[in-house]
Amino acid sequence: MESGRNSAVVHEQGAARQVREAIVEIVSDSGEGAQKAGQSFATVCAKMGNGVWTVEIIPAEIKPPARSRAGASGIRIRFGSKAVTNMGDQADVVVAFNEQVLYGRIMADAFREGTVILLENRWAKDADEQIRDMYATAVEDFRARGLIVHELPLHEACLKYTTDPRLGKNMFVLGMLCHIYQLNLDLAANEVRAAFKKKGDKVIEQNLALLRGGGEFAAENLTYRFNVPAMPTRQDLVVTNGNQAVGLGVMASGMDLVSMYPITPATSATHYLAGVFQNLGGFIHQAEDEIAAIGFAIGASYAGKTACTITSGPGLALKTEFIGLAVMAEVPLVIVDVQRGGPATGLPTKIEQGDLFAALYASPGDAPKVVMAAATIEECFHMVITARKLAESFRTPVILLTDANLATGQTPYARPRVREDWMAAPIDQSPWPEGVTPYEWDPETGLSRRPIPGQRGGQYVLTGLAHTKQSHVAYDPRANQVGCEMRSRKFAALASTLLPPKIHGDDQGDLLVVGWGSTLGTIDEAVERVREEGYRVSSIHLRFLSPLEPGLAEIFGRFKRVMTIELNYSDPPSGFGGDVQSARRAQLAQYLRAQTLCDVDYWSITPGQPLQPGQVHGVIMERLAAMGVVDQRAAAAHAG
Amino acid sequence: MFGLKTDWSLEVLPRYFTLEDYEGGMARWCPGCGDHGVLAAVQRICRDAQLKPESTVSVSGIGCSSRFPHYMKTYGFHGLHGRALPVACGIKSRRPELTIWVATGDGDCCSIGAAHWVHAIRYNMDMVVMLFDNNVYGLTKNQTSPTSRPGSKTNTHPRGSFLPPLNPALTTLSISNVSFVAQTVDWNPVHVYATLKAAYEHKGLSFVRILQRCPQYTPKVFEEAQRDPSLMLLLEHEKGVQADPAGTKIYTNRTQHDPSDINAARQIASREDVIPIGLLFRDADRPRYEEFSSLGADVTIEEKVQALEKELDRFAI
Known part of the structure; x- marks a missing residue:
């Protein structure tokens, strides 16, 4: 059976070739509209009924120098006959607006031998001799690397339709790609109309001409024709990225205040909400800093309006003290952390799963809280709703971890069926029952009812000091122990309501891969491949990190080996200089070892880009080889 | 019955609040600390205005004066060092009907919380912010504060502090959208009461700097002004603080100051030869952030569901 990743493109003549899936990239300098074209293509x-996953290629700067290797801006679209859950391996077809940006992608291992490059050739005749030389050298180099390069006069061809091809080339390319992949041009035209709706008819007409022109150009100059059969579903679908899903989730959760401070890659969730939140009566507070953002949210929450703050790693670090206050004073609060590379400023636009420890442990003292991680874009929506419910039911802050990959990736998913009970009920202002304290902890569950300002007889002073159930400062030696215990018991109560994770594959075997967050699709796909190759490998994916989903040690016991695969830093398992004791492990692995007392192995890296299924497949094969399940040469062949 | 309202018995308020209704736990401040007097003044104002204790919130940061909420029988929020203002603003944002008193100290407000101070003034949300300024960090045991005078001998600067102090009133008067700045002194409870009353009555953020002595660490910091009332400057105006004349008659040094004149206010606030007390500035027409942040409270669940469905339509394929 031909698998999608092997659908090597060859320069063929004649009829369209049917493939199960394809990976297309459009790369350009920043500001040339590659992402817009790619998003339209994906939509x-x-x-048409294809599964789709997009990944944005984002430089760290707004306008990095033109034609620079690190300045690559663009998008990858992986689409197929079945649902697509990750960015896949190497690209099949790439449209590049200049040759230098391709080097950024080569460094990211985005291409393979046989990847087709449709390259803007205007640089060959550039007035600057240095640019001409760079171009010629690069093209030669690309060919030596096994890329199939077609030099095309895209700029020149666009001049037929516009005086400024820099602004219109993206729609021309969209037309080309629609022709190559036999996409419905009318649907593409609708996307163009929608994209330029605010710019008026003249601009729309010009871009429609570019779109059609691109199609004609491809028909005249290229013989590539592919068909990725679609399997339309009758299910209602929506297409969003993860940050839009978070924004929609905030609205669906009934929260009506988002308090934030701008930070990449979280802010686009607020950008989305800013346009529409008021239609649901919501308000976005752009605070003076990250600390004030969470303080404001806590104030609103204390006053009965459970609020949300959306941030990324550096912001989470600044919010740490306030999160501790929300834990201590049991204030419901939703904190969304769209993870990026760290520490410090790290990789601001790029993915990492490095905030698990920060989410679990960052506050001083004992500060238990709910930590959840969304594994899909769809979960970015639903988990915000869950987060608010848990925050209020358990009177606790909830940290929801997503990441840059989910934030900017787009995929279709089932349209949520909105329920009225997701929305917040009016604040309870009925008189507080006499004799009930503000922290009337249930001795078993640690749960207690919360007085809200306005409730007659409920007056209490919320304090960050250790306190008694009356919210009085704890002066006696036992009171603090009791408070800690009650706050901890809540999470045992929550854990008792969770289901064990579903096992992907058999429920016992040689190797169990454990993941969390946005790597779900990639890990599952890799596990699927090794299973098809006959190996006894399964995977589980954790959504609840604190408290943990139950039954893990028991599941781990059914596999010869358990390993996590994560996008964060770890030392080699043997440590440096043979110091195993000090070896720093991947975060989930370290946490699971501590919590389950099981020998959890790991593999993790920090490339600032999503994992490729082929890469994970190679890791699994290596691990199977180390276990003696498969011989070394077979593993090397697969990994290679 | 002439002259008497026959329905007088119906005039009895269903709930009448006495001072006791605002008195929380026994205050644990040092004997002689000015905080006691400020607390009493606030409780009196609450009683005079018959504020519902359940609709009144005292918010504070960390420090001696930030224990304030514990001694009120209203709702209270005793949060983090320097962070009273973001919390207070958050409380007000969606619950504009709540009355808010903020207690903060010179370290809490002017040092660790300085960013929030600047921005809270600009948000101008309706609340009273009381800056308990005793020129020292008390709770942490005698460190230099941003308002300590140069040469102050503290545990962090045993040979005397280096820098000129920050002037909280002048700083506040320089922030855009400022709407109310007043100054008073803890050794004149009559003036404290009148000033806080004016602050409470102002719609917007009322910033009141209360100059205080710390009986433990800075007992003599205002000794000269206490001994010689001519070192004080009483600001008087029909639109200003209306203190009981009996309480201010010792002040021989007075000036008519129109609180709508911000330039004059800044000039007075920057004087170092006297301690000006009274209302420096008031503008009741500044925009208040809660006018924007509280919008949408009337949107019904049905309308929300409808609006969300419309949004989902936008993403539907």
């Missing part, structure tokens, strides 16, 4: 694919 058309999704509308």
Whole structure:
């Protein structure tokens, strides 16, 4: 059976070739509209019934120098006949607006031998001799690397339709790609109309001409024709990225205050909400800093309006003290952390799963809280709703971890069926029952009812000091122990309501891969491949990190080996200089070892980009080889 | 019956609040600390205004004066060092009907919380912010504060502090959208009461700097002004603080100051030869952030569901 990743493109003649899936990239300098074209392409694919996953290629600066290797800006679209859950391996077809940005992608291992590069050739005749030389050298180098390079006069061809091809080339390319992949041009035209709706008819007409022109150009100059059969579903679908899903989730959760401070890659959730939140009566507070953002949210929450703050790693670090206060004073609060590379400023636009420890442990003292991680874009929506419910039911802050990959990736998923009970009920202002304290902890569950300002007889002073159930400062030696215990018991109560994780694959075997967050699709796909190759490998994916989903040690016991695969830093398992004791492990692995007392192995890296299924497949094969399940040469062949 | 309202018995308020209704736990401040007097003044104002204790919130940061909420029988929020203002603003944002008193100290407000101070003034949300300024960190045992005078001998600067102090009133008067700045002194309870009353009555953020002595660490910091009332400057105006004349008659040094004149206010606030007390500035027409942040409270669940469905339509394929 031909698998999608092997659908090598060859320069063929004649009829369209049917493939199960394809990976297309559009790369350019920043500001040339590659992402817009790619998103439109992806939307058309999704509308036609294909599974789609997009990944944005984002430089760290707004306008990095033109034609620079690190300045690559663009998008990858992986689409197929079945649902697509991750960015896949190497690209099949790449449209590049200049040759230098391709080096950024080569460094990211985005291409393979046989990847087709449709390259803007205007640089060959550039007035600057240095640019001409760079171009010629690069093209030669690309060919030596086994890339199939077609030099195309894209700029020149666009001049037929516009005086400024820099602004219109993206729609021309969209037309080309629609022709190559036989996408419905009318659907693409609708996307163009929607994209330029605010710019008026003249701009729309010009871009429609570019779109059609691109199609004609491809028909005249290229013989590539592919068909990725679609399997339309009758299910209602929506296409969003993860940050839009978070924004929609905030609205669906009934929260009506988002308090934030701008930080990449979290802010686009607020950008989305800013346009529409008021239609649901919501308000976005752009605070003076990250600390004030969470303080403001806590104030609103204390006053009965459970609020949300959306941030990324550095912001989470600044919010640490306030999170501790929310734990201590049991204030419901939703904190969304769209993870990026760290520490410090790290990799601001790029993915990492490095905030698990920060989410679990960052506050001083004992500060238990709910920590959840969304594994899909769809979960970015639903988990915000869950987060608010848990925050209020358990009177606790809830940290929801997503990441840059989910934030900017787009995929179709089932349209949520909105329920009225997701929305917040009016604040309870009925008189507080006499004799009930503000922390009337249930001795078993640690749960207690919360007085809200306005409730007659409920007056109490919330304090960050250790306190008694009356919220009085704890002066006696036992009171603090009791408070800690009650706050901890809540999470045992929550854990008792959770289901064990579903096992992907058999429920016993040689190797169990454990993941969390946005790597779900990639890990599952890799596990699927090794299973098809006959190996006894399964995977589980954790959504609840604190408290943990139950039954893990028991599940781990059914596999010869358990390993996590994560996008964060770890030392080699043997440590440096043979110091195993000080070896720093991947975060989930370290946490699971401590919590389950099981020998949890790990593999993790920090490339600032999503994992590729082929890469994970190679890791699994290596691990199977180390276990003696498969011989070394077979593993090397697979990994290679 | 002439002259008497026949329905007088119906005039009895269903709930009448006495001072006791605002008195929380026994205050644990040092004997002689000015905080006691400020607390009493606030409780009196609450009683005079018959504020519902359940609709009144005292918010504070960390420090001696930030224990304030514990001694009120209203709702209270005793949060983090320097962070009273973001919390207070958050409380007000969606619950504009709540009355808010903020207690903060010179370290809490002017040092660790300085960013929030600047921005809270600009948000101008309706609340009273009381800056208990005793020129020292008390709770942490005698460290230099941003308002300590140069040469102050503290545990962090045993040979005397280096820098000129920050001037909280002048700083506040320089922030855009400032709407109310007043100054008073803890050794004149009559003036404290009148000033806080004016602050409470102002719609917007009322910033009141209360100059205080710390009986433990800075007992003599205002000794000269206490001994010689001519070192004080009483600001008087029909639109200003209306203190009981009996309480202010010792002040021979007075000036008519129109609180709508911000330039004059800044000039007075920057004087170092006297301690000006009274209302420096008031502008009741500044925009208040809660006018924007509280919008949408009337949107019904049905309308929310409808609006969300419309949003989902936008993403539907």
